[in-house]
Amino acid sequence: DAKTTQPPSMDCAEGRAANLPCNHSTISGNEYVYWYRQIHSQGPQYIIHGLKNNETNEMASLIITEDRKSSTLILPHATLRDTAVYYCIVTNFGNEKLTFGTGTRLTIIP
Amino acid sequence: ETGVTQTPRHLVMGMTNKKSLKCEQHLGHNAMYWYKQSAKKPLELMFVYNFKEQTENNSVPSRFSPECPNSSHLFLHLHTLQPEDSALYLCASSLLSGRVSDTQYFGPGTRLTVL
Numbered sequence: 001d002a003k004t005t006q007p008p009s010m011d012c013a014e015g016r017a018a019n020l021p022c023n024h025s026t027i028s029g030n031e032y033v034y035w036y037r038q039i040h041s042q043g044p045q046y047i048i049h050g051l052k053n054n055e056t057n058e059m060a061s062l063i064i065t066e067d068r069k070s071s072t073l074i075l076p077h078a079t080l081r082d083t084a085v086y087y088c089i090v091t092n093f094g095n096e097k098l099t100f101g102t103g104t105r106l107t108i109i110p
Numbered sequence: 111e112t113g114v115t116q117t118p119r120h121l122v123m124g125m126t127n128k129k130s131l132k133c134e135q136h137l138g139h140n141a142m143y144w145y146k147q148s149a150k151k152p153l154e155l156m157f158v159y160n161f162k163e164q165t166e167n168n169s170v171p172s173r174f175s176p177e178c179p180n181s182s183h184l185f186l187h188l189h190t191l192q193p194e195d196s197a198l199y200l201c202a203s204s205l206l207s208g209r210v211s212d213t214q215y216f217g218p219g220t221r222l223t224v225l
Contacts, residue, residue, distance in 0.1 A: 041198075042218055042219070043114070043219055044202075045112075046215070049213070098155070098214060099155070102152055
């Protein structure tokens with residue numbers, strides 16, 4: 001599976017959009033980008049995934065660059081409950097082997 | 111509430127004890143997973159079961175013994191653990207339909223402390 005690089009931490013003001021970047025320059029053609037998050041002392045929670053098109057659901061939007069070497073997770077109106085560690089994971093078809101890195105610790109500031 | 115429950119939520123055990131962690135999923139999924147999360151380290155995949163059959167053992171020491179009697183239940187039997195085994199143990203499940211939209215649903219975890 002391709003490796004990912006994320007900033008270790010970010011802050012975002014409450015009510016603003018949180019933009020979390022992820023680099024995956026070695027991604028191959030059949031690999032998807034998944035995002036999960038882990039709120040303190042809880043299990044990880046699925047957020048969104050995509051291949052090459054931008055995706056949006058009720059939680060977030062995922063923007064993948066045309067060359068697929070990087071992506072950005074967007075939380076449009078961050079709340080305090082969005083404070084968590086966010087993991088960007090690249091894996092091929094089938095999510096049975098998710099490899100979690102160290103993620104980005106996002107802190108929402110009141 | 112994700113549909114995946116784990117018991118107990120907290121466990122303290124001595125190195126000579128034998129204990130078991132239990133995971134149950136109410137989602138009709140066919141795959142179940144055990145992960146370990148040590149302090150300040152990424153989640154590590156330990157075991158994967160597909161349709162009750164073990165398909166992945168990520169070089170886990172034999173003092174951890176998984177059991178999957180059916181697709182809804184997963185156990186992790188613990189014996190003669192070491193203090194460095196103290197961690198959050200997470201269970202997850204997924205549908206295994208073959209669709210990329212399948213995702214893993216995680217339980218709340220068991221916080222294990224080995225004295």
